Amino acid sequence: MSKKVLEPLKSSLSGELTVPGDKSISHRAVIFGSLAEGTTEITHFLDGEDCMRTIDAFRAMGVEIEKDNQKIVVHGQGISSLAEPEQPINLGNSGTTARLLLGVLSGLPHHFVVYGDESLSRRPMDRVSIPLRKMGAEIDGRENGRLLPLAVRGGSLQNIAYETPVKSAQVKSAVLLAGLLAEGTTTVTEKTTTRDHTETMLRGFGGEITKQGDVISITGRQSLKAAKVEVPGDISSAAFFLAAGTLVPGSKLILKKVGLNPTRTGMLDVLTDMGARLDIINQRTVGGEAIGDILVEYSSLKGTTIEGEIIPRLIDELPIVALLASRAEGETIIRDAEELRYKETDRIAAVVDTLASLGADISATEDGMVINGGSSLRGAVVDSYGDHRIGMMIAIASLIASGQVVLTNHSCIGISYPDFFADLQKISTNLS
Numbered sequence: 001m002s003k004k005v006l007e008p009l010k011s012s013l014s015g016e017l018t019v020p021g022d023k024s025i026s027h028r029a030v031i032f033g034s035l036a037e038g039t040t041e042i043t044h045f046l047d048g049e050d051c052m053r054t055i056d057a058f059r060a061m062g063v064e065i066e067k068d069n070q071k072i073v074v075h076g077q078g079i080s081s082l083a084e085p086e087q088p089i090n091l092g093n094s095g096t097t098a099r100l101l102l103g104v105l106s107g108l109p110h111h112f113v114v115y116g117d118e119s120l121s122r123r124p125m126d127r128v129s130i131p132l133r134k135m136g137a138e139i140d141g142r143e144n145g146r147l148l149p150l151a152v153r154g155g156s157l158q159n160i161a162y163e164t165p166v167k168s169a170q171v172k173s174a175v176l177l178a179g180l181l182a183e184g185t186t187t188v189t190e191k192t193t194t195r196d197h198t199e200t201m202l203r204g205f206g207g208e209i210t211k212q213g214d215v216i217s218i219t220g221r222q223s224l225k226a227a228k229v230e231v232p233g234d235i236s237s238a239a240f241f242l243a244a245g246t247l248v249p250g251s252k253l254i255l256k257k258v259g260l261n262p263t264r265t266g267m268l269d270v271l272t273d274m275g276a277r278l279d280i281i282n283q284r285t286v287g288g289e290a291i292g293d294i295l296v297e298y299s300s301l302k303g304t305t306i307e308g309e310i311i312p313r314l315i316d317e318l319p320i321v322a323l324l325a326s327r328a329e330g331e332t333i334i335r336d337a338e339e340l341r342y343k344e345t346d347r348i349a350a351v352v353d354t355l356a357s358l359g360a361d362i363s364a365t366e367d368g369m370v371i372n373g374g375s376s377l378r379g380a381v382v383d384s385y386g387d388h389r390i391g392m393m394i395a396i397a398s399l400i401a402s403g404q405v406v407l408t409n410h411s412c413i414g415i416s417y418p419d420f421f422a423d424l425q426k427i428s429t430n431l432s
């Protein structure tokens with residue numbers, strides 16, 4: 001098992017970082033590039049394990065995808081060129097690859113088998129197999145298609161009017177992708193808005209998709225044209241350094257070219273509400289996505305309540321927000337976040353367990369947690385639970401702990417942030 005010994009930081013953090021490319025946008029760029037006709041170039045692609053799974057899946061269907069340090073080039077030949085893979089497709093640890101790919105596979109006239117690692121094999125897939133079956137796909141697997149491995153026989157899909165019962169961009173995107181390959185107009189209604197990168201990128205590839213109120217409509221059988229995609233920095237990765245800059249006394253950091261799509265910026269709202277010192281400069285739009293540089297400085301924090309509509313706008317940031325709350329003055333309550341239980345691990349249980357071992361006063365509720373702030377954190381041996389976001393949260397906690405933190409099972413951090421420790425080293429002086 002991989003193990004990292006983390007000593008408390010003896011200095012402040014300072015300098016500039018460009019965080020890796022956005023994971024959600026990187027996946028979608030490969031998907032749309034593979035469905036489109038022509039050569040799609042993707043720069044600042046996230047070179048993490050999850051996005052490699054999406055590349056490998058489309059390569060298995062015959063798409064030529066070149067990759068070097070600078071860019072990804074997808075030689076798309078349109079939807080009808082996608083072939084039946086010879087082997088089962090390995091989705092690794094990636095929920096996004098699994099759900100979005102199932103949407104695409106459902107619309108292709110082939111047979112597919114998809115499987116994942118231990119964590120992904122525990123995560124619910126019925127949230128997508130239910131609507132995709134309604135559209136006409138044949139999907140079967142463990143527990144009647146709730147769990148991987150799944151076998152899919154796709155084909156001629158019918159449109160659907162679907163109201164998503166879960167607050168999930170992956171479910172919305174799976175149905176929209178299947179809708180793109182289906183007859184007629186498919187609509188997805190979501191009561192709470194989730195990240196809208198699928199909709200934005202579809203337009204960038206020349207597709208038509210509209211939103212009226214909470215109803216999104218996509219016309220089936222549109223052909224897409226290749227595009228150039230510049231992937232913004234991932235705000236979900238920047239989140240760890242926003243927290244580090246806020247928590248470590250005397251720190252001042254600049255995070256460059258971070259994606260600021262309003263469906264993703266819940267953490268900035270929460271930080272501001274807690275009293276953090278943030279400033280956003282150089283705001284602009286690239287490929288329909290807002291980006292900018294974020295300045296963050298050390299500050300004391302106060303507790304807050306996080307609930308309702310904001311939850312999908314910071315769902316992946318809740319573990320690091322919990323760490324911030326443990327150092328804030330007063331109580332923080334997180335509610336309506338039951339989706340955390342269906343991530344790489346049960347993130348409510350994992351956050352409560354790891355932060356409590358480090359000395360925080362934190363308890364779990366059914367759909368969130370309650371944190372009584374102000375505790376000093378201490379050293380301990382803590383496990384990442386094989387979850388990249390829990391691993392990075394522990395690493396940031398170690399910066400302000402009074403003793404050594406031993407992080408076990410840290411290699412999962414490569415899922416979304418392969419250079420995480422190198423970047424942490426860049427902005428600090430006593431890490432090794």
Ligand SMILES: O=C(O)C1=C[C@@H](OP(=O)(O)O)[C@@H](O)[C@H](O)C1
Nearest residue numbers: 024096167168169170171315316
């Ligand atoms: O659509 C996406 O790219 C994602 C959506 C979210 O998952 P859910 O849709 O399951 O909430 C998020 O947690 C995940 O990291 C990426």
Ligand SMILES: C=C(OP(=O)(O)O)C(=O)O
Nearest residue numbers: 093094095096097316343
């Ligand atoms: C939940 C996550 O990803 P996925 O669902 O793609 O595994 C994440 O990156 O935090």
